Amino acid sequence: MTFSLFRVLWTLLHVFLTAVHFIESVWNSLRRKLDLVSKNYVDDELGFISRHVKLFNKIPSHLVVIVGNETISYRDLANVAVWSIAAGISFVSFYDHHGILKKNEAELLKALSEKTKAQFENIVWGKRTKTHGLINKNGTKNGVVSSHKLHLNIFSLSDGKGALVKLTKSLCQSVIAGQMTVTDINQDLIDEKLRAEMDIPDPELALYCGDVCSTYGFLPWQIHVTEFLQLQSHHNIQIKDFLLLLKKYGKCVQRHGK
Amino acid sequence: MSWIRASTLNWIQFLCVKIIKSGRVPKHIAFIMDGNRRYAQKNNVRKFEGHSQGFDKLAETLQWCLDLGIPEVTVYAFSIENFKRSQEEVDALMELSQQKFERLLSEKMFCCFARDKLMEHGVCIRVIGNLSLLPQNIRKLIAQAMILTKDNKKTFLNVAFAYTAREEMAQAVRTAVSGVERDALQLSDVTQQLLSNCLYTSTSPDPELLIRTSGEVRLSDYLLWQVSCSCIYFADVLWPEFSIWHLLAAIIKYQRSYAQLVPVQQADEMANGCLNERISLFHTCLAASRLASLEELNHAVA
Numbered sequence: 001m002t003f004s005l006f007r008v009l010w011t012l013l014h015v016f017l018t019a020v021h022f023i024e025s026v027w028n029s030l031r032r033k034l035d036l037v038s039k040n041y042v043d044d045e046l047g048f049i050s051r052h053v054k055l056f057n058k059i060p061s062h063l064v065v066i067v068g069n070e071t072i073s074y075r076d077l078a079n080v081a082v083w084s085i086a087a088g089i090s091f092v093s094f095y096d097h098h099g100i101l102k103k104n105e106a107e108l109l110k111a112l113s114e115k116t117k118a119q120f121e122n123i124v125w126g127k128r129t130k131t132h133g134l135i136n137k138n139g140t141k142n143g144v145v146s147s148h149k150l151h152l153n154i155f156s157l158s159d160g161k162g163a164l165v166k167l168t169k170s171l172c173q174s175v176i177a178g179q180m181t182v183t184d185i186n187q188d189l190i191d192e193k194l195r196a197e198m199d200i201p202d203p204e205l206a207l208y209c210g211d212v213c214s215t216y217g218f219l220p221w222q223i224h225v226t227e228f229l230q231l232q233s234h235h236n237i238q239i240k241d242f243l244l245l246l247k248k249y250g251k252c253v254q255r256h257g258k
Numbered sequence: 259m260s261w262i263r264a265s266t267l268n269w270i271q272f273l274c275v276k277i278i279k280s281g282r283v284p285k286h287i288a289f290i291m292d293g294n295r296r297y298a299q300k301n302n303v304r305k306f307e308g309h310s311q312g313f314d315k316l317a318e319t320l321q322w323c324l325d326l327g328i329p330e331v332t333v334y335a336f337s338i339e340n341f342k343r344s345q346e347e348v349d350a351l352m353e354l355s356q357q358k359f360e361r362l363l364s365e366k367m368f369c370c371f372a373r374d375k376l377m378e379h380g381v382c383i384r385v386i387g388n389l390s391l392l393p394q395n396i397r398k399l400i401a402q403a404m405i406l407t408k409d410n411k412k413t414f415l416n417v418a419f420a421y422t423a424r425e426e427m428a429q430a431v432r433t434a435v436s437g438v439e440r441d442a443l444q445l446s447d448v449t450q451q452l453l454s455n456c457l458y459t460s461t462s463p464d465p466e467l468l469i470r471t472s473g474e475v476r477l478s479d480y481l482l483w484q485v486s487c488s489c490i491y492f493a494d495v496l497w498p499e500f501s502i503w504h505l506l507a508a509i510i511k512y513q514r515s516y517a518q519l520v521p522v523q524q525a526d527e528m529a530n531g532c533l534n535e536r537i538s539l540f541h542t543c544l545a546a547s548r549l550a551s552l553e554e555l556n557h558a559v560a
Contacts, residue, residue: 006280013277017514069518097522157525160486161450165531168431169448172438182436187428212515215477216522217486224424224479228490252475257339 021211032236045239046086046119052243053087056250060204062091064226065234066218068210072101073235078111080234082119083242084150091151091200093126097216099156105129108154119150126153127199153200157217164221167193194221205249207231227252265321271502275325278506281513284466286330287323288481288488291316293472293496300496306350311498313358322502324379324413326509332416332465334480338391338425352393355419359399363406380412386458387421388429394558401555408549416462423482430456437540447540449531455541459484467512469505471497487523489515 053059063084065077077094084092094101094108101108109131113120125131129152167190174180195201202222208214209231215223229245231237267275291312298308316333323331335355341348362376362383376383385400392400400419433456437443443452454460464484470477473494477485491508493500 006277009277010280013510014281014513017510069521097525157522158529161453161483161526162529164427164431165448165450165453168434168453169445171431171435172445172448175435175439182432182439185428185432185435187424190428190431191424210518212518213490213492214488214515214519214522215482215486215490217526220482220486221424221427223477224422224482225476228475228477228492254476256342257337257478258342 028232032238035238035240046082049083049086049239049243050088053246056247058250059088059246060249061089062093062201062203062205063089064093064095064203064206064218065231066206066208066216067094067096067101067234068208068212068214068216070209070233070235072096072104074104074107074111075115076234076237077101077108078115079237080242081112081123081150081152082116083239085119085122087242087246090149091126091153091203093153093155093200093203095155095216095218097157097218099158102154102156105131105154122149124149124151126151127197129154151200153198155219159198160217160219160221163194163197163219164190167197190221198222202226205229205245207234207245209234225254225256265325266318267322267325267502272325274506275322275502278509278513279326282516283326283328283509284489284512284516285328286332286463286465286467287328288332288334288465288468288485289319290334290468290470290478290480291497291500292470292474292478294498296472297496297498305347306354308498309351309354313354315498315500319500319505320415322505326505329412330414330416330462330465332386332418332459332462332481334418334421334478336387336419336421337479338388338420338422339479341391341420352396356396356399359396359403362403363399376407377410380410381407382410382412382414383407384414384416384461385419386416386426387419388425389420389555391420397555398558401552404552405549405556414462416459418480421458422479423477424479426458427453427483429458433544442540442543443536447534447537449537451530451533452537452540454483454530455537456544457483460541461545464488466516467491467508469493469508471495471500471504487519487526489519 063080065080081092096102112123171180171185171193175182198219200222202224203219203226206215206218206223206226206228207230208216208228210233211230213228213230215228227249229248231241231245265272294308294312295305296308297311298305301308320331336351340351383403385404389397389400430453434443434448434452438445438448459481462484464486465481465488468477468481468485468488468490470491471493473492475492477490489512491511493504493508495501495504
C-alpha cells in the first residue's frame with residue numbers, strides 16, 4: 001500500500017531528526033562541562049556583565065523567562081535575576097504555566113538569598129508575588145522606579161487571559177453603576193488598567209526554554225512587540241549564554257508598523 | 259494572478275508533501291507575511307512590486323496548504339499600525355487590495371457556465387479587523403466577498419485587514435460589557451470562553467502553527483489571544499522568497515512539538531469556564547448582527 005510506504009518514510013525522517021537532535025544536545029552539554037572545567041572562571045562576574053552590556057545597542061528594561069516544560073531550577077533562575085541587575089535590567093519576570101513556581105516562591109527567595117547578600121536588597125518583589133507584602137515596606141512610590149532596583153515578578157497561566165476576564169467584570173460593574181459608559185472602553189483604557197494592576201512595563205524580551213517556541217499562554221495583552229529568543233535550557237545557564245542572548249536582542253530592530 | 263493557482267510542485271516536492279502529510283498536519287496555520295519591502299529593496303524594484311509579488315506568494319502558499327490538506331489559513335495582510343506608513347504606500351496597498359478583491363469577485367462573473375475556482379474549492383473568505391478604518395469601496399468589496407463565500411465549508415481563508423490583536427481584544431471586552439449592560443448576559447457569564455466568542459475569529463479554531471517570515475522574532479500584535487498554545491515558527495526568509503521547503507520545515511517542527519503543547523492547551527481549556535445557553539445565544543446573535551452589518555455594507559452605495 002502506498003500510504004504505508006509514505007508513513008514508513010515519515011517515521012524514518014523523524015527518527016533521523018531525533019538522532020541528530022540527540023547528538024546535538026550531547027555535544028552541547030559536553031561543551032558546557034568542558035567550559036566549566038577549563039574555566040575562564042570570572043571572579044567578578046557582575047562587573048564582567050556590566051562591562052559587556054555597554055557594548056550592546058540596547059538592553060531590555062523588562063526580561064521574561066518562560067520556563068516552558070522544563071522542571072524549575074531555582075538556583076539558575078536566581079542567577080538570571082542577579083545577572084539582570086548587573087546588566088541594568090529593571091524588571092525580570094518568571095513564567096511557568098503550571099503555576100509551580102508561584103507555589104514555591106519561597107524556594108526562589110531562598111536561592112536568591114544564598115546567591116547574593118549584597119544584591120538581595122536591590123530586589124523589589126512585584127505585586128504578583130506573595131513576598132510583595134512581606135518584604136517591600138517602602139514599595140515603589142507613585143510608580144517612581146529607582147534605576148538600580150530589580151522588580152521581580154512571577155506569573156502563571158491565569159494571569160494572562162484571566163486578568164482580562166477580571167478586568168471585563170470590573171468594567172461591567174462600573175458601567176452598571178453608571179460610573180462610565182460602554183463607549184469609554186478602548187485599547188488605551190484597557191492598557192492603562194492592566195498596567196495599574198500588574199505594575200510592569202510590557203516585556204521587550206522573552207526567553208523561552210526548550211525546543212518548542214510558544215508563548216505558553218504568557219500575558220497575551222502585554223507581548224504585542226516582545227522579541228522571542230530561545231534559551232536551550234535554563235539549567236546550568238552560563239553568563240556567556242545570557243550575554244549572547246542580550247547581544248542578539250540588541251540587534252533586533254523594530255519598525256512599529258512603518 | 260488569481261487567489262488560488264494550479265499546483266507548482268515538481269515530483270520531488272510532491273513526494274515530500276505526501277510523506278509529511280502522512281503525519282499530523284495542523285488544521286489551522288497563521289502567517290505573518292513579512293519582508294516584501296526588504297525584498298523589493300534587495301532586488302532594486304519598487305516597493306509596490308514587492309507587495310505584488312508577496313500577494314502572488316500568498317496564492318502559491320494557499321495552494322500548498324490545500325495540497326497538504328490544511329483546511330484553514332489566516333494571514334496578516336494589513337495592520338492598523340501600517341496606516342502610519344507614507345500616504346503613497348498606503349494608497350498603493352489599498353489599490354492592490356481593491357484590485358485583488360475585484361478579481362476575486364469577477365472570477366465568478368467570467369464563469370457563468372463553470373463555477374469559479376473559489377467556489378469549486380469551497381473556500382470561505384473572512385476578513386478580520388476593524389473594517390470601519392478602511393475606505394468605503396474596499397469595505398464594500400470585502401462585504402461582497404464574504405457574503406459570496408459564507409456558506410463554503412471546505413477550506414477557510416481569514417485575512418487580517420486593518421487588524422491588531424489589541425484592538426480585537428478591546429473590541430471583545432466592549433462587546434461583552436455591552437451584553438451585560440443590556441441584560442443579554444449576566445456578570446457570571448463573563449468568562450474566558452465569552453471573550454473568545456467576542457473576538458473577530460470567534461468561529462475559527464485557534465491556529466496550531468504560526469509562521470513568521472523575514473527572521474523577525476516577535477508577534478507584532480497578531481492573534482495574541484489565539485496563539486497562546488500554538489507552536490511558533492520563525493523562518494529566516496523574506497516572504498516573496500518563501501518556498502515549499504520552508505513550509506515543510508515548519509510543519510516538521512510542528513510535528514515534533516505539538517505533543518509538548520497539549521498540557522498547555524488542556525490548562526487553557528480548563529480556564530475557559532462553563533458554557534451556558536445565554537453565552538451560546540449571545541454568540542449566535544453576535545454572528546447574526548455581524549452578518550447583517552456586512553449585508554448593509556454590501557447594499558450601501560459606494
